Amino acid sequence: MGFDKTLLLGKTILITGAGKGIGKTCVKKCVDAGAYVIAVARTKYDLEVLKQYAPSQIEIWPFDINSDIFFEHLRGLTKLDGLLNNAGINRVAPMIEQTDNNIDDVISMNIRSVYRISQAALPALINSGAGALVNMSSQMGFVGSPNRTLYCMSKHAVEGLSKALAVELAPQNVRVNTVAPTFVETSMTKPMLENPEFKKFVYDMIPMKKIAQTTDVANACVFLLSELSAMITGTSIKIDGGWTAQ
Template sequence: MGFSNQLLNGKTIMVTGAGKGIGRACALLAAQCGAYVIAVARTESDLLQLQKDSTELSGTIETWSEDVTKASFHQRLKGLSELHGLINNVGTNRVAKMTEQADDDVDAVLDLNIKSLYRCAKAALIPMQKSGGSIVNMSSQMGFVGSPGRTLYCASKHGVEGLSKAMAVELAADNIRVNTVAPTFVLTPMTEPMFENPQFKKFVFDMIPMQKLASTEDVANACVFLLSDLSAMVTGTCIKVDGGWTAR
């Protein structure tokens, strides 16, 4: 099952952090639905593979090897002739107890998860204000709850939720919608080793009523819905792809 391959026809969509995991799945699904996708990542080899894997899709993927924290990227983004959608997907985590968390970790997480998201969205407003559009900020179930060892990450994702609501209210007059997608733990090559720890695996599965992890495709489906006209009256809210974690 999937969306129509014409769902995003005529739309230019940017996906940051598109080289791996959720961002890669979002870029491929958007292209499958007919979008012209600008996939942004730092690793050129990941982008080349992404482009190779998209050749039979109805849309097109253009790749930008860029660091989203750099002013040069923001200037390039501002120079686009049009932009209808943005998936702000870049983020990081530093798991540790508060008493063991280094000051450098605080800066790294907040700089990437909040500051870069804000600056990327701000730059995107220049081309997006011409036609309106949709911004999807990648949040987390940790933007709604607390969790041991993840106080810093929770703080950043609670910030994403508050920022996104404020953006939605401010930008509504420009016909720009802003929402978040909040996944639970997603099975990726990066997270797979974590689940080799039986204690951690039990903790996670005990918290998810559906008793399974999300896939990158599960998250991409929510993002594409929010990019499309199917969600034309949806703004300032969140789609939780969490298997029921936050409903407890």
């Protein structure tokens, strides 16, 4: 099961946080649909391994997304059909225990970088004639949850930014949407879900009683990056098994 192999043919798409988890799967799914993908991550080894999946279709940028060299490369693009702001972090703790460093880290990675990367990529997206910008949000961009004040704050910000930018860029035929997953099975979430109490909390909140897979998220991203969603902007696809419907 999958998209047509020509769905993204001829399109260049840049994906941040591409070395692992959701980002890695998104790169592969875009490649499978015919795209040329610029994969961005800090760990060069992860990107080199990923490039072997399709050497002629994957270009690797081993940069920190907040670094000057990354923005130099980004501003050097003359045309970009799609941008997926996938990189992000979380700092889980009661609000009273959150440090200034945690606050700054989450704001820098989950809000400021999304804004700055989108801003720098705008000329190339506009030049494509029909650009698509997808921001990785979360179900936590629509609800609240204990110990996640920083993450919820940042993802609510991503939702607001995406809606405002969608309206602003609509006359230039650039679409802006978000994908909002629930907890996804990755190497990062696996230790969390091995905690019986936390696992019960998550499953009790998801009516479908299952955890999302990286392919579930990647499929939504491919759809929003493609012309199948040509009339969709300023909205979110929730991959949450019904969490936010309750």
